[in-house]
Amino acid sequence: xxxxxxxxxxxxxxxxxxxxxxxxxxxxxxxxxxxxxxxxxxxxxxxxxxxxxxxxxxxxxxxxxxxxxxxxxxxxxxxxxxxxxxxxxxxxxxxxxxxxxxxxxxxxxxxxxxxxxxxxxxxxxxxxxxxxxxxxxxxxxxxxxxxxxxxxxxxxxxxxxxxxxxxxxxxxxxxxxxxxxxxxxxxxxxxxxxxxxxxxxxxxxxxxxxxxxxxxxxxxxxxxxxxxxxxxxxxxxxxxxxxxxxxxxxxxxxxxxxxxxxxxxxxxxxxxxxxxxxxxxxxxxxxxxxxxxxxxxxxxxxxxxxxxxxxxxxxxxxxxxxxxxxxxxxxxxxxxxxxxxxxxxxxxxxxxxxxxxxxxxxxxxxxxxxxxxxxxxxxxxxxxxxxxxxxxxxxxxxxxxxxxxxxxxxxxxxxxxxxxxxxxxxxxxxxxxxxxxxxxxxxxxxxxxxxxxxxxxxxxxxxxxxxxxxxxxxxxxxxxxxxxxxxxxxxxxxxxxxxxxxxxxxxxxxxxxxxxxxxxxxxxxxxxxxxxxxxxxxxxxxxxxxxxxxxxxxxxxxxxxxxxxxxxxxxxxxxxxxxxxxxxxxxxxxxxxxxxxxxxxxxxxxxxxxxxxxxxxxxxxxxxxxxxxxxxxxxxxxxxxxxxxxxxxxxxxxxxxxxxxxxxxxxxxxxxxxxxxxxxxxxxx
Amino acid sequence: xxxxxxxxxxxxxxxxxxxxxxxxxxxxxxxxxxxxxxxxxxxxxxxxxxxxxxxxxxxxxxxxxxxxxxxxxxxxxxxxxxxxxxxxxxxxxxxxxxxxxxxxxxxxxxxxxxxxxxxxxxxxxxxxxxxxxxxxxxxxxxxxxxxxxxxxxxxxxxxxxxxxxxxxx
Amino acid sequence: xxxxxxxxxxxxxxxxxxxxxxxxxxxxxxxxxxxxxxxxxxxxxxxxxxxxxxxxxxxxxxxxxxxxxxxxxxxxxxxxxxxxxxxxxxxxxxxxxxxxxxxxxxxxxxxxxxxxxxxxx
Numbered sequence: 001x002x003x004x005x006x007x008x009x010x011x012x013x014x015x016x017x018x019x020x021x022x023x024x025x026x027x028x029x030x031x032x033x034x035x036x037x038x039x040x041x042x043x044x045x046x047x048x049x050x051x052x053x054x055x056x057x058x059x060x061x062x063x064x065x066x067x068x069x070x071x072x073x074x075x076x077x078x079x080x081x082x083x084x085x086x087x088x089x090x091x092x093x094x095x096x097x098x099x100x101x102x103x104x105x106x107x108x109x110x111x112x113x114x115x116x117x118x119x120x121x122x123x124x125x126x127x128x129x130x131x132x133x134x135x136x137x138x139x140x141x142x143x144x145x146x147x148x149x150x151x152x153x154x155x156x157x158x159x160x161x162x163x164x165x166x167x168x169x170x171x172x173x174x175x176x177x178x179x180x181x182x183x184x185x186x187x188x189x190x191x192x193x194x195x196x197x198x199x200x201x202x203x204x205x206x207x208x209x210x211x212x213x214x215x216x217x218x219x220x221x222x223x224x225x226x227x228x229x230x231x232x233x234x235x236x237x238x239x240x241x242x243x244x245x246x247x248x249x250x251x252x253x254x255x256x257x258x259x260x261x262x263x264x265x266x267x268x269x270x271x272x273x274x275x276x277x278x279x280x281x282x283x284x285x286x287x288x289x290x291x292x293x294x295x296x297x298x299x300x301x302x303x304x305x306x307x308x309x310x311x312x313x314x315x316x317x318x319x320x321x322x323x324x325x326x327x328x329x330x331x332x333x334x335x336x337x338x339x340x341x342x343x344x345x346x347x348x349x350x351x352x353x354x355x356x357x358x359x360x361x362x363x364x365x366x367x368x369x370x371x372x373x374x375x376x377x378x379x380x381x382x383x384x385x386x387x388x389x390x391x392x393x394x395x396x397x398x399x400x401x402x403x404x405x406x407x408x409x410x411x412x413x414x415x416x417x418x419x420x421x422x423x424x425x426x427x428x429x430x431x432x433x434x435x436x437x438x439x440x441x442x443x444x445x446x447x448x449x450x451x452x453x454x455x456x457x458x459x460x461x462x463x464x465x466x467x468x469x470x471x472x473x474x475x476x477x478x479x480x481x482x483x484x485x486x487x488x489x490x491x492x493x494x495x496x497x498x499x500x501x502x503x504x505x506x507x508x509x510x511x512x513x514x515x516x517x518x519x520x521x522x523x524x525x526x527x528x529x530x531x532x533x534x535x536x537x538x539x540x541x542x543x544x545x546x547x548x549x550x551x552x553x554x555x556x557x558x559x560x561x562x563x564x565x566x567x568x569x570x571x572x573x574x575x576x577x578x579x580x581x582x583x584x585x586x587x588x589x590x591x592x593x594x595x596x597x598x599x600x601x602x603x604x605x606x607x608x609x610x611x612x613x614x615x616x617x618x619x620x621x622x623x624x625x626x627x628x629x630x631x632x633x634x635x636x637x638x639x640x641x642x643x644x645x646x647x648x649x650x651x652x653x654x655x656x657x658x659x660x661x662x663x664x665x666x667x668x669x670x671x672x673x674x675x676x677x678x679x680x681x682x683x684x685x
Numbered sequence: 686x687x688x689x690x691x692x693x694x695x696x697x698x699x700x701x702x703x704x705x706x707x708x709x710x711x712x713x714x715x716x717x718x719x720x721x722x723x724x725x726x727x728x729x730x731x732x733x734x735x736x737x738x739x740x741x742x743x744x745x746x747x748x749x750x751x752x753x754x755x756x757x758x759x760x761x762x763x764x765x766x767x768x769x770x771x772x773x774x775x776x777x778x779x780x781x782x783x784x785x786x787x788x789x790x791x792x793x794x795x796x797x798x799x800x801x802x803x804x805x806x807x808x809x810x811x812x813x814x815x816x817x818x819x820x821x822x823x824x825x826x827x828x829x830x831x832x833x834x835x836x837x838x839x840x841x842x843x844x845x846x847x848x849x850x851x852x853x854x
Numbered sequence: 855x856x857x858x859x860x861x862x863x864x865x866x867x868x869x870x871x872x873x874x875x876x877x878x879x880x881x882x883x884x885x886x887x888x889x890x891x892x893x894x895x896x897x898x899x900x901x902x903x904x905x906x907x908x909x910x911x912x913x914x915x916x917x918x919x920x921x922x923x924x925x926x927x928x929x930x931x932x933x934x935x936x937x938x939x940x941x942x943x944x945x946x947x948x949x950x951x952x953x954x955x956x957x958x959x960x961x962x963x964x965x966x967x968x969x970x971x972x973x974x975x
Contacts, residue, residue, distance in 0.1 A: 008874075011867035048909045049865060052938040052959050161924055167897045170921070174890035179913040182920045190924070245969055247955035248948065310750045551734060597736035642783045643745065643754040643845060646735060654747045660733035 012053045013106050019046040019053075020095045020102075021363075027091055028366050032084045035076060038146040038178065038195055044073045050098070059105055061116040062098055068123035069094055092367070094119055146177065146197045148221035153190045153211060160187040165210065172210055176203060193221055301353060308343075308350045309635045315343045316656035351540070354394070358436040358445070359387035361396050365407060365434060372411050379418055379429040380411060386436035391443050395514055395534060399445070402507040406447050406530055407432065409503070414451030414528055424525065426450065442516075445532045454480055454522040462488065480520040484508040512667065515541075515556075541636050543663065545629035545655075546612070548593050554634055554653060554663040555623065561613040563628065578676065581622040583613060589621045589673055593664075596672050597648055616667045623666075636663065648672060703797040706822070708829055709776065709789040712764040716789075717796070717822055718834040724779040726792055729769055739844065746786060748777060753784040754845060761843070762814070780838045785845060787834075796829075798822045803831065857881045857902035857974050862892035862918065863936065864910040868959070872905065875963040881970070889913025893921055896928060903974050904933045905957075908944070916951045923952035932973035936961070 023046045026039045047069045054062035069091060075081040097119045101111040151173075155161055161184060173179055177196025184190040196203065204218045315336075322336040362384040373380040391399075415421075415430035422428055435446040456479055463470035463482040470482060482488060486505045511518045516534035535558075543554040570582040571590065579590040591614075609624045634653035639646065639662075650665035706717035732744035732755050741761035745752050755775065759767040772791040777784060803820045817837040822829035838845060859881050861872045873883045884899060886892035890912040896904065904922065908915035915935055922928040932954040937944050939958065948956055954973055957966060 008867055008871050011870065015865055015867050042911070045864075045909050045911065048938065053865070053867070055938065055960050162926060166925070167894055170890060170893050170897075174912050178911065179889070179917055182917050182924070184920075184924045186924050186926075245955065245957040245961070245965055246945075247969075247973070248945075248953065306750055313750070637750070637752045639745070639752055642752060642785060643735075643742075646737060648736060652733075652745065652752045654750065654752075658747060659731065660745050660747050660752060662733065662735070 013102065016050050016053045016102055017099070019050045020099050022046050024092060024095050024367060025363055027083075027088050027095075028370070030083050030088065032082055032088075034145060035083050036145050037077075037148070038197070040073060040077050041178070041195070044070060044077070047073065059102075059111065061111070061113060061120070062101070065094060065098060065116060065120055065123065068120060072123065090122060094123060146195050148180070149194050149196065149200055149203060150217075150219050150221045151192050151194055151203070151207065152217040152219075153207075154215045155184075155186075155188055155190060157188075161190065164190070168210055169207075172206060176206065305350055305354070308347050312343055312347055312635060313654050313656070313658075315340050317658060320656045351392075354392050355390035356393045356396055357387055358389045358391060358396070358443075359384075361400055361403060362387045362434055362436075364400070364404070368404060368407065369411065369432065372408065376411060377417060378411065378415050380415055380432055381429050382432050382434070384434045389436035389438060389443060391436075391534070398510060398514055399532075399534075402510045402532075403434075403445065403447070405503045405507055407434070410447060410449040410451065410528065414449040414453070416452050439533075443534050445534070447530045448527065450527040453524040453526055453528050454483070454520070456524060459483060476522070477520070480522060483520070484518075541634050541653075541663065542631070543634050543653075544612075544631055545661065546610075546623075546625040547627040547629055548625050550626075552629065552655065552659070552661040553593075553625075554661055555612065555614070555666065556650075556663070557631060559614045559616055559666050561615045561620065563610055563612045566609065566611040566622075566624070578673070581611060583620075583622065586620070588613065589670075591621050591623050591669050591673050593623065593625075593669070596669055596676070614666050614670075616670060619670055621666075621670055621673065623664075623669075634661075634663070703799055705795055705797050706829070706831070707776070707795055708793040709774075710791045710793065711759055711789055712766060715793065715827060715829050716832050717798075717829040718776075718778075718832050720795055722778050722780055722834050724777045724784065727775045727777060727786070729773040729775055729788065741843075742845075743788065746775070748784060748786075751784060753777070753786055755786045755788060756838075756843065756845070757788040758837075759788065759790075778834060778838060780835050783845070785838055796824060798824070798829075806830070857970070858899065859883050859970070860886065860892060860895055860899070860901045860904045861906075862886045862889065862904070862910070862915070863907035864888055865907070868907065868936070871963075872966075875966055876970070879967045879970070889915065889918040889921075892918050896922060897925075900927060901931060903970060904928075904931060905936060906933065907936045908938075916947055916953075919948070919951040919953045934969065934973070 023043050026043045047066050051063050051066035076083050105111045176198050177194050180193040182192045200218050207216045318336050322333050369382045410432050418428040431450045433448045437444050483504050519531045522528040542557040544557050546553055573579050580587040581590050612623045636651045639652050648668050650663045652660050652662050655661050705720040707720050707723050708717045732746055734744040741757050743755040743757050745754050774792050775786040777786045803822050806818045806821045817833050819831040819833045822831055863869050869885045876883050886895050888910040906915045919933050935948050935953045935956045
């Protein structure tokens with residue numbers, strides 16, 4: 001029976017991607033004068049894994065390239081080569097090429113061998129030449145460099161190695177760093193080498209607490225002159241093995257094994273068994289605690305989320321039924337309420353699974369900034385803060401492009417060339433800062449630079465030229481808003497770096513689509529500060545249910561200002577037939593939902609209607625509804641997954657009674673209303 | 686000993702002797718569609734209307750948490766009678782990973798038809814647009830119109846599968 | 855006969871592949887992500903066979919083999935090293951650490967089953 005192992009291929013591709021990304025991050029962090037040993041190890045391991053994976057994926061050339069990289073890294077490790085800018089650049093380029101070819105292999109089933117050959121040559125030809133000292137600093141290096149210590153433990157006499165709380169020792173050491181060598185005779189002493197960033201005193205203290213009266217010695221490790229490296233010597237091609245597997249000694253040891261094993265098992269088992277069990281159990285507990293993450297297939301996660309969403313709706317339906325039978329069983333109602341609380345907690349917990357740290361976005365920036373700065377001949381220092389701030393996975397994916405565009409803009413138009421900066425009395429190295437923080441139930445992502453700032457004159461001129469309703473008396477904030485207009489650009493030529501200036505309006509639209517806003521503050525000559533405010537998650541909305549023409553709709557609560565019972569005199573009709581509502585001293589357009597949404601042809605009557613004032617980024621309007629049904633948290637369901645976008649509708653949700661309710665896209669309705677009426681009212685009637 | 690392989694196993698394609706269809710009534714005629722496109726059958730329940738959509742899109746329903754459109758083919762093809770009675774039923778289809786429900790007057794049966802029982806459809810005999818008809822099936826005295834439901838559902842005419850254009854009418 | 859096998863490898867893909875192959879031959883599998891976890895799992899269970907990768911975070915395969923061999927319950931349990939090449943250097947290290955044998959990646963699933971039955975007889 002032929003069994004298909006191709007199902008594992010996607011996992012290998014994915015892992016290779018991750019390894020390459022990891023290599024990149026670590027390479028960017030490497031300090032050429034004192035490369036961190038642990039970091040080098042990590043890079044080496046990643047290259048080694050990609051080498052192994054390549055063989056599986058049938059990409060022998062990748063394997064060879066990786067082997068070359070291993071060789072270079074080995075040289076660096078042995079301090080035969082300094083990881084200066086050109087070395088790092090070459091290695092980064094190698095990652096790029098492998099990544100690119102890997103994608104081709106995955107999509108087309110073949111790769112460009114010429115490209116890989118060229119890369120191989122470059123890596124080969126790389127001699128131990130001095131690199132230039134013109135390093136572009138990126139992320140700050142780790143606070144303390146990792147060092148090796150030799151740890152020696154005297155085993156308790158009589159019990160040898162079994163008298164030692166081994167599981168705890170290994171767990172503790174594992175949490176401190178990396179174990180490199182272990183030697184013991186099982187009877188008198190145990191010795192290991194620990195590679196760690198911890199200070200020796202701290203290591204010593206931990207071990208003393210753990211091992212009690214055993215004498216423990218922690219000393220700096222001095223590597224012997226000739227290191228026997230577990231790494232393949234550079235220059236040698238990977239051994240083409242005719243022997244794919246083998247046993248070290250074929251004959252007697254195996255048979256001996258079984259006999260000896262049997263004896264040992266029966267003989268010593270009882271004493272060891274207990275010890276192992278007590279420690280074993282603790283060891284497993286430790287494992288759960290130390291295990292920081294687990295890989296889950298995204299589809300499984302989505303399915304889990306859907307099921308929980310369904311559970312919330314089911315509970316809602318149950319709640320409605322229970323409330324209808326209010327005369328009956330109080331205990332039933334209590335139980336249902338309890339289930340409700342548990343369900344909501346479950347939902348929060350599950351939604352939290354979708355949260356990823358912003359770092360997954362921020363980590364792409366150093367590379368981008370480095371490459372672009374080099375291309376533009378500018379010097380930039382990138383700083384990222386709040387990378388641990390969490391945001392819904394889907395939102396992060398959708399933010400990637402906008403944020404990269406904004407950073408590119410900062411580099412391109414914001415930060416000036418070093419000479420210009422010097423002339424302006426600024427430090428030659430420009431600063432770009434990325435910041436992510438939790439604020440008021442949402443997340444704020446900021447991009448700051450100390451560059452030239454927005455040019456008010458230019459923007460105003462362009463806006464006037466395009467007839468966007470600009471005038472000289474506008475505040476700075478109002479002027480900056482013009483950059484978000486479609487096709488707006490003050491660049492005299494289109495640079496291919498940040499595109500044709502269509503970028504900003506797309507950025508704003510993307511942020512909008514995520515339910516967020518974008519704010520700009522800028523001081524000419526000093527810099528620019530862009531803030532993106534977002535809700536925590538895409539999938540849940542705080543909404544107000546309303547009834548319009550017999551149907552239930554949901555209005556996002558955050559857009560609702562106030563509600564009141566309108567009087568006839570407050571509603572006026574203007575010349576175009578559109579209507580406005582007087583709210584204190586302003587006249588706001590009335591959204592005729594019936595006409596905009598085509599519900600029924602008669603205009604809404606004022607009698608018995610309720611007016612809701614909605615506010616989208618300062619643009620206000622009034623919505624007339626028949627009834628306010630209540631506030632509730634709704635799970636947003638996509639209309640587009642099985643149908644498509646409908647203007648004026650942001651999505652749908654399922655109510656407690658099982659029916660579908662549409663969520664209104666207030667922003668779109670405002671636009672539709674504005675388009676429908678040709679004259680905009682800007683003041684008193 | 687099992688045989689493991691990193692190359693995909695060859696597919697065993699066998700000619701189908703019998704194809705299975707779901708039959709239902711629309712207007713005065715009996716139709717049949719490939720059973721593999723049918724996900725489930727539901728009682729007709731109240732539908733949430735969608736604004737600014739063509740009249741044959743009745744609205745959307747909640748299918749275990751997923752929102753799917755409801756299409757009334759009787760309206761689309763201009764049948765006179767598009768009432769909702771006790772036998773009106775929704776047939777939920779799964780076409781190219783999307784779900785959509787069609788309104789039918791009654792669901793009859795699941796039948797198997799052999800190649801001999803299927804004949805090509807003559808040009809002018811039926812009300813439905815000929816391009817969606819795969820052929821005619823005979824079961825004794827009954828004539829079944831074999832609909833290429835996938836083609837119909839994904840058609841531009843119906844407008845469900847369009848990416849981003851405005852609602853056609 | 856069904857054996858209890860510990861697989862130690864930092865690649866989830868390799869772990870899955872190993873589990874798939876071993877389980878279809880009727881064995882039971884417990885997995886670990888690196889040498890440290892492997893050691894902890896080894897202390898918590900009594901395995902009939904341990905298959906470990908060489909290059910891993912926290913603790914590599916050779917060190918794991920040495921640590922295991924220092925334990926009375928694992929002095930003679932078969933331990934196989936999964937490596938990316940079968941160079942003499944690796945063989946020497948493996949032998950002196952006390953491994954029972956080695957297997958080169960990518961491994962032939964059928965060979966794996968063979969070796970497993972051979973060493974756990």
